[in-house]
Amino acid sequence: MxxxxxxxxxxxxxxxxxxxxxxxxxxxxxxxxxxxxxxxxxxxxxxxxxxxxxxxxxxxxxxxxxxxxxxxxxxxxxxxxNSRNFAIFGEKYASVETKGQDLKGAVFYIVAGHGGPDPGAQGKRDGYTLSEDEYAYDISLRLARELISHGATAYMITRDEDDGIRDQAYLPNDKEETVWKNQKIPYGSNKKLRQRARAVNKLYKSNKGKYQRMMVIHIDSRYKNQRVDIFGYYSSKSTKGKKFTSNLINTVEKKYKKHQPNRGFSGVAKSRDNLYMIKYTDPVTSFLELGNIQNSEDQIRFIKYQNRQAIAEWLTAGCIVDFKANK
Ligand SMILES: [Zn+2]
Missing domain, CATH: 3.10.350 (Membrane-bound Lytic Murein Transglycosylase D; Chain A)
Incomplete structure (x- = not known):
């Protein structure tokens, strides 16, 4: 014995x-x-x-x-x-260690919603103002970093050279964000969206022939007063968009079931054609609503950095499922 x-x-x-x-x-x-x-x-x-x-x-x-x-x-x-440096992730997270090659050859465009003069939706908590653009950006950075660590190429389309990945609960709002590469974000919703759509479409051309996917990240939700789970929207004309979005949402659902078995999950993948970033962009796209920043229960999903990190890791797992199915 x-x-x-x-x-x-x-x-x-x-x-x-x-x-x-x-x-x-x-x-x-x-x-x-x-x-x-x-x-x-x-x-x-x-x-x-x-x-x-x-x-x-x-x-x-x-x-x-x-x-x-x-x-x-x-x-x-x-x-x-075994690691590479990316200044955009900030000093603490700049070094990205390679965890695997599951996404080798895949190209991702990550568009954090709003930014520059537009903070997006804003919520209040403990005397702080929570701005959608800051939280969407932090999750987007974490997502890009995870994708890269699995061998993918990931472009951060909305950017902030001063804010790396941040672990604090309350992320102050600033207006420093730019759009790839070094373009000042204009006032006016249409001008702003046209600028980022063009940036993505240009990159899409330069990566022709590769597996390319875009994720647009928002935290404002159409259901203003409700608590909402993660929603994904795709173009009704895109079978690949539907597949991609379903793979993301289904993976998130599986992860919730594993980590919080009694929680339940009501998020879904739906088609929606009237969104600018779905209508006027070339890559296969998933437009993700991660919750409602004005809802106090949803806010917990965003103020804890561990939760922001988990969302990034789960979406990455969904990307891996989709990429494997398309190989
Ligand atoms: Zn938004």
Whole structure:
């Protein structure tokens, strides 16, 4: 019996040894900054710096200060070679590690709704104003990052060079967003939509022949006072759009059933042809309404960053289902 236990223990050790990258633990000394610490171990490069923050994000002080006496993990070279840097995700999340190649060859356009002078729908909570565009943007960034980590190419169409992925509950509204590439967002709903539709259509041409999908992300909902689950809209003329949107919604439903079995889920995929971003864009499109930012129950889905991250991961899982079916 005892030897069996030892054998099992040994197997667990071996398996975890294979699947995980080993990280050396080091203690921060008084006055250490990240660079000083990395230099001590001959690891002071910008890539190591980003990887260090990524690896230790839960143990860093404000402004990424090191806490003296605390142990930190040192990034290793193998991990650095397996990741790429994207400044748009912000310092903490810039380094994207490759988790797999399930989406290799797929191209995604991610359009976070509103932005620039237009905050979209706004809700109130605890004395804060929640702006749709900021929360849609944070989820969009997380989605792009997940897609990239699975080998896809993902374009952030609405962008904010100052706001990376943010973990705080209340995201202040700003008007700095632009549209790919470096276009100032104009006033006026039609002008604004025409600008992003054109940006996408131009990229679509340059990626001709590839699997291409667009996701437009909103959190305002047509049902103003109700709590709503995730809805997906597609063009009634697009069989692929219907399939894509159903794959996204069905995957989200499965994930909810697994993680919150008693919750129930009322989200659906529906056709809707009168939306500008569905009508005037070339890629196969899914227009997603993630909830109602004015509804206090729905708000919990957005103010917790773990929930924003979960939505991004579940939509990515849906993209993988769709891409595999189209291969
Ligand atoms: Zn909206």
């Amino acid at each position: 005892r030897s069996l236990n030892i054998l099992i223990y040994f197997l667990i050790l071996t398996i975890s040894g294979f699947s995980q990258i080993e990280h050396k633990k080091v203690k921060a000394k008084k006055g250490d900054g990240i660079y000083t610490l990395l230099k001590r171990y001959n690891k002071d490069s910008p890539q190591m710096h980003t990887a260090f923050i990524n690896l230790n994000k839960n143990n860093l002080g404000e402004n990424n200060f090191l806490i003296a006496g605390k142990e930190y993990l040192l990034p290793n070279t193998k991990q650095i070679n």
